[in-house]
Amino acid sequence: MNEARSLPLTELPPLDGELSLDTEVRAAAADDFGHVVERMPLAVLRPGSVQDIALVTRWAADNGWKVAARGQGHSTFGRSQVDTGIVIDMTGFGDIHRVGEDHIVVGAGATWRSVLAATLPRKLTPPVLTNYLDLSVGGTLSVGGIGGTTHRYGMATDNVRELEVVTGEGKVFTCSREENTELFDCVRAGLGQFALITRATLSLVAAPDRARRYALVYPDLESLAADQRLLLRKGRADHLQGSILAPDGRWRHQLEMVVFHASGDQPDDDAVLAGLADDRAQAQIDDLSYREYVEAFDKFEELLRTTGEWANAHPWWLTFLPGSAAEETAAAVLADIEPQDVGVHGLVTFYPLTVDAIRTPLVTMPAGEVVFTFNLIRFASTDTQQVGHMLEQNRALYPRIRAAGGVVYPVSAFPLTPSEWEEHFGARWPVVRSAKERFDPAHCLTPGYEVF
Template sequence: MTPNRRTLLHAGVSVTATLASATFAGQSPGARDARPPKALLADDPESRAAAAQDFGHIIQRQPRAVCKPKSGAEVADILRWAREQGLKVAARGQGHATYGRAMAEDGIVMDLGAMAAIHRIESDCVVVDAGATWHAVLQAALAKGFAPPVLTNYLGLSVGGTLAVGGIGGSSSQHGLQTDQVLELDVVTGEGVELTCSPTAHAELFDAVRAGLAQCAIITRAMLRLMRAPERVRRYLLSYSDLASLTADQRRALDEGRFDQLQGAVVPDGTGGWRYQMEAAVFYDSGTPPDDKRLLAGLAEKRETVSDLAFGDDANAFAKLEQLLRSNGQWFNPHPWLLTYLRGSNALEVASEVIAGLNSDDLGPFGRITYYPIFTGECRTPLLRLPDERVVFPFNLIRIPASADKANADRQLARNRTVCDRIRAAGGMLYPVSALAMSPQDWADHFGPRWPLLCDAKRHHDPAGILTPGYDLF
């Protein structure tokens, strides 16, 4: 196996704006509240151009200015000012959206990168600013022997960014999503009001913010659950001749609880076909290695140990793929990803149908289709939409095109709509970080019986409708 394949398988300058000029504020000098208090704004071409792009490299929307607050109070100041000026505001973490969700055309992009402090680590929780990356949170927690229960495969995402959408990881079967690990949130509403919410304080807002697509408040700080960190992780790669065999072994391994993490993928084989793979991992402490024979008994014959690493090194393994994609330029190409959940009862049928309509060129040489089962019992975030079954399959088209060809990106976006419609017709659900145009009616259909919860919170906490316009919910 080549190093690149092994990696794949494991997977500016701010200025204080005067804002009194008609050029920026759209008002005559001396107009009321033309200058926002305290917060730094950058309206230079470089800052605005950077905020008009994201990881998807599909949508471009240029803001009027970029705000770089350093505290929740500054976030509140700028939101009150923006509301008075009638400007839309979008919070931005690490800019890893794929379809312009953290953009605000002619509005304000609030870059939370300066709000990255890790305030406190205890045996059961960590308190961290929303702009911190999960990599930073993990490193700080590991230094004291702890770790978040659920980590995304890519740790370069911000805490606030994943809590706004869900945050799925290899341990979600056992612990739910990252939104299910939240004990308390500090937020600023669309009216510029700072609040602390939890299951017992402003509970309706707490439920509307987690996986609520930043529609009624911006997260500024989070208290998150921690667990004791295992010392090491051993990973296994199992290969299959077809999707049915992979699915059968995945379901068996899940039902029997053999592994601490269970994932899988369909990847191009380099000859126009596919390889079907299950990746499983067990956590352990030094001196008590896992029993490989017992763990793999009865599963696919073609298998190998992919890695045996310290827990922190294992969690950061995706960084190697990121480095490779940055070096060859593919990190900066369009990424028309589609992320969904299939019903466990028909996942094999639906996934087989979708895959039959794809070829390796639809994904790119480093692209993949992720496909694996999870239990839903620990997934309790109200606005996280999953099929109503005990087992669901994340089914994601991770497209990494070899070139920046816009026509190809447009074709993949059109296919995303076709595939999404097929999956929804079969009872599946969308994961909202997808590169997919959505209308307000599409969103109402997506949230289904939970739509009134979000609408009520929007009316109460962002009645002017200034927050996060990139999703086109309202």
């Protein structure tokens, strides 16, 4: 018997969109970019209005089913999947509603690429962009959203002015720092536990004309981190990241810095690089248009699609380490893994952030003024044993990261138990638990995180 056919559809009021029971549609919603977890939903809602989302969410809650919103499907561990409920396909909510002088209003299913398509002709841009532009706005804001400018502007969630959401009770609210503040603070980086984002008003800043990009090579992690700390302290970099790659089977340490500038006003390279201890003979300096800069990841995606790795499993592991223990902890982990543990074109990212720039209440950070991202961006082969090995490593790494005072970024391909989630949120846990009971008392929303 097809389980989806048992849904009491006669109890559901007429919809503006469609509730699909089609097997192929449901199967597509049972997978994601991670290709690690598979959960078959009972049905997939393609909403024609916010009211559709409210109706179906309330209907699901009344019947004891789960609901999850799916944007572009780029979760790495089944977070937007439901095996006993409804997946809401948000791709139809990709409209650009309005572009103002310093803000843009978009549907939650819009991608950052479509946001830029609307803002760049007006010489405007969001302050923080994810490296990969085809993530949905709603999905990004549900977890935080980190980019190369986060050290200066915080997370994407720190640059949101207003949200339209649907709570677990199927109620539609507008929330902001001035209106329904508690809900606004819970929904941003709230992992979809309290409400589903349907529309967002995002802050915009002036887009620079050009981006001067410096790729600097270092002999080891310690010297890379020392220069990253210097650049962070001096405020020289508009974009600051770093990576550890193994193109020849040995770890290679690289700093990536970008300085924005106006056309005809190129930065002084000597001043930008003064005091840095990189191997200057290997430095690569490029001057790009701002569009070329924000689309830089596209070339990497094209390569991975060519090799087939884009379609393989992605058991990514993303964390934040306290600045006081970042180099020591990262070096110890790298000493215990091999380059093949991240895949042929995989990489490790490692770079500092200023905690004061991150103001979203539910974004959990280690103690200290400076933290480092430490991510294993894994691209697995088709070997299922390799995928299993990577997932086992993720689990084994968790207590090591926690013992060092670090925290996991919730988009990781890694399951946390409810008690581990309580530990993750720490002092914020009572707020999280109270908000769940207030806004999603049936506990129907976004079960993939397994928070409750």
